[in-house]
Amino acid sequence: MKAITLGGERIECDELEEGRNGVVLSYADRVVGYVPYEQLACVAETRTPVASSSIRSIGYDDEEKALEIEFQSGGIYRYAEVAHSTYEAFLSARSHGSYFHENVRGQYDYRRVR
Structure with missing residues (x-):
């Protein structure tokens, strides 16, 4: 939050x-x-908790078009210029970790928040 x-x-x-x-x-x-x-x-509330061994929660900022991911390790990252449809697909993915590796990682500029 x-x-x-x-x-x-x-x-x-x-x-x-x-x-x-x-x-x-x-x-x-x-x-x-x-x-x-x-x-x-x-x-x-900025992120929605998800059931994943690698990802704790996923959030989206409509104003900034930013995807925010909290990993189980405690790190929080913001990915820039992400479409809202990508966020929705990420939330509904069978495997959040697989979706991240296939569709987010290496695709967007990001910064570590925490």
Whole structure:
């Protein structure tokens, strides 16, 4: 998931804890941020969990046309200029790992998010 502040900052997290004056954001049992309620625009689910031995979750950002993949190893990667139809096919693939290797890996520019 992702917490987005009113200033546009995006903080990637896998868990949030609501406090008295704001939210504490954590990733892999490590605190990665704190946002006071008055600065919090929203919290959005960014990826859908999938059943795969190599991939934990898959997400898509329509605005940026970016495919985001979280691997079981903990790495998160964003692939640029990916068609929404590719994301849909990826989600519905019998084998997410095979689909990744055949249709995504080496096909798109990417950057490591975490």
